[in-house]
Amino acid sequence: MTLKIRTFNESDAGQWDQFVRNHEKGTFFHLTGWKSLIEKSFGHKSHYLIAETDDRRIVGVFPVFSINSLLFGKSVVSIPFSVYGGVLAETGDAFNALYDRAVEFTKNVNAQYLEMRNEDALISDLPSKDLYYVFKREIEADDEKNMAAIPRKARRMIRVAIKSGLQARFGRYELVDSFYTLLAANFHRLGTPVFSKRYVLNILDQYPDDCSILMISKDGVDLSGVLSFFYKDQVIPYYSGSVPESKKTAANDFLYWALMSRAAEKGYRIFDFGRSKKDTGPYHFKRHWGFEPRRLEYQYFLNTIDELPNISPSNPKYQKRIEMWRRLPLRLTKIIGPYIVKNIP
Numbered sequence: 001m002t003l004k005i006r007t008f009n010e011s012d013a014g015q016w017d018q019f020v021r022n023h024e025k026g027t028f029f030h031l032t033g034w035k036s037l038i039e040k041s042f043g044h045k046s047h048y049l050i051a052e053t054d055d056r057r058i059v060g061v062f063p064v065f066s067i068n069s070l071l072f073g074k075s076v077v078s079i080p081f082s083v084y085g086g087v088l089a090e091t092g093d094a095f096n097a098l099y100d101r102a103v104e105f106t107k108n109v110n111a112q113y114l115e116m117r118n119e120d121a122l123i124s125d126l127p128s129k130d131l132y133y134v135f136k137r138e139i140e141a142d143d144e145k146n147m148a149a150i151p152r153k154a155r156r157m158i159r160v161a162i163k164s165g166l167q168a169r170f171g172r173y174e175l176v177d178s179f180y181t182l183l184a185a186n187f188h189r190l191g192t193p194v195f196s197k198r199y200v201l202n203i204l205d206q207y208p209d210d211c212s213i214l215m216i217s218k219d220g221v222d223l224s225g226v227l228s229f230f231y232k233d234q235v236i237p238y239y240s241g242s243v244p245e246s247k248k249t250a251a252n253d254f255l256y257w258a259l260m261s262r263a264a265e266k267g268y269r270i271f272d273f274g275r276s277k278k279d280t281g282p283y284h285f286k287r288h289w290g291f292e293p294r295r296l297e298y299q300y301f302l303n304t305i306d307e308l309p310n311i312s313p314s315n316p317k318y319q320k321r322i323e324m325w326r327r328l329p330l331r332l333t334k335i336i337g338p339y340i341v342k343n344i345p
Contacts, residue, residue: 064102085118184334188333252285
């Protein structure tokens with residue numbers, strides 16, 4: 001069998017997505033919808049690679065983007081603004097050929113590095129970071145069983161929230177303004193630039209059947225919200241925001257309980273709590289819920305640099321900038337943030 005490596009054409013979308021859905025390591029972000037979303041929202045150039053046989057059967061895919069950042073230089077990333085990425089292949093030959101072509105592309109565009117957001121370490125001699133951890137767990141169709149799987153302290157917080165009269169609203173476009181208000185304020189408190197509301201709308205446009213927003217409120221006041229993706233048997237809470245007062249009513253606990261309950265009712269069986277940086281508040285919140293952390297093996301081919309890149313907010317050299325950002329008016333951060341965040345994939 002002869003392998004051919006070529007770049008993606010729009011006519012490949014159906015076969016590409018079918019390959020991803022059939023592959024045991026395929027993720028929501030490997031689908032071509034994410035390609036369209038990132039191109040439309042941030043203007044980054046994709047360079048999606050396909051390994052195919054003589055009869056044009058796809059046996060491997062490697063979605064990569066070229067990121068030309070004024071702040072952090074040029075890089076090649078699989079996949080920006082996502083948790084997961086990297087090569088999907090049926091055979092070792094297809095895997096190696098795709099990886100070699102991506103390395104060649106990285107060199108040709110003179111990028112500093114190639115980053116692969118793998119769940120597992122796929123290439124033994126490449127360096128990886130000990131930064132991000134993912135939290136996943138199976139859920140049952142029965143609420144009582146799911147509640148019993150949550151540790152006692154977290155169960156108590158959920159029950160406190162239920163008794164306090166919190167309300168859950170599921171929706172899409174009609175909740176965007178409320179959701180984005182909480183999200184932007186949350187990013188501001190963290191000292192992190194926020195993307196535009198247009199990006200949230202683009203997400204909903206791109207995924208009419210695989211994305212929804214959940215908002216939690218009390219007495220008409222919004223306390224917390226989450227935008228989630230749905231893929232195969234998985235529910236993936238992805239972007240979230242809340243007000244500081246949400247802690248008093250356990251609104252965040254109720255938020256994820258309401259999402260888990262609705263997802264279980266609709267037949268989803270994996271709750272993917274997403275990634276968190278090691279030893280941060282979200283990391284410990286998810287452990288508090290009984291989810292065990294598993295390290296994400298983000299691996300790197302270093303081209304023009306000698307050390308692993310570190311553009312995470314946890315990098316000490318960014319602390320002064322983060323504090324400065326927190327002191328800026330929230331309204332101003334909504335204007336400036338989208339121009340910065342596109343450079344932080």
